Amino acid sequence: MKKILVCMFLLVLCLVGCDSNCKINIPKSRSIQITKYENGQEIQTIIVKDIEIVEQIVDNFNSLKLEEIDYIKPHVTMYTFVFYDSTNEKEQVKLKKVDIETTHCLTIDDGNIPYGIKKGSIDFEFIDLIFSSYS
Numbered sequence: 001m002k003k004i005l006v007c008m009f010l011l012v013l014c015l016v017g018c019d020s021n022c023k024i025n026i027p028k029s030r031s032i033q034i035t036k037y038e039n040g041q042e043i044q045t046i047i048v049k050d051i052e053i054v055e056q057i058v059d060n061f062n063s064l065k066l067e068e069i070d071y072i073k074p075h076v077t078m079y080t081f082v083f084y085d086s087t088n089e090k091e092q093v094k095l096k097k098v099d100i101e102t103t104h105c106l107t108i109d110d111g112n113i114p115y116g117i118k119k120g121s122i123d124f125e126f127i128d129l130i131f132s133s134y135s
Contacts, residue, residue, distance in 0.1 A: 022066040022115065024108060026058050026096045029083040036131055040076035046134045049087045053130060058083065060126075061098065065119035066106075072114045075101050079127065 032054055035045040048054055061081070079100040086092035099107045103124070104117050 022068065024061045024064060024066065024096070024098065026061050026083050026098075027085070029054055029058050029085065029095055031084045031087045031092065032057060033080075033082040033084070034127070034130070035080040037077050037079065044131060044134075046131060048130060056126070057081070057123075060120075060123050063120050064117055064122070066115040067118045069105065069114050069116040072101055072105050075105075077101055078103075 030049070030051070032048045033045065034048060036043050048057070077099050081098045081100070083095045083097070084092040085095055097109050099110075100122065101107060101114065103122070105114050106117070107114055
């Protein structure tokens with residue numbers, strides 16, 4: 001009986017710990033549609049198909065450690081990232097969508113739950129460089 005109680009306690013402790021160290025977990029992607037906003041207005045949308053760039057962005061997002069937060073100050077979306085499993089627009093399936101709300105806050109898959117970045121950072125410099133190369 002003690003073993004069962006100990007196992008249950010450890011399981012509950014593990015599940016609670018997972019909530020405070022959440023990750024985005026973007027699967028292997030082949031393309032990304034990135035939309036950039038300024039003052040709430042869409043200013044540019046690009047589709048990235050270069051596998052090295054896609055992998056770098058996916059790795060950057062997957063390295064973030066997130067925590068659920070209750071409230072975000074009023075804001076406007078900065079970027080939207082939609083990750084796809086293919087470069088063929090007719091056959092691709094959406095894997096994940098991430099909205100960057102502030103430099104330290106995001107939402108996942110059109111969710112109403114905001115997440116704060118607890119560890120790591122989004123490489124905005126790299127993302128802006130990609131946009132400047134598509135101009």
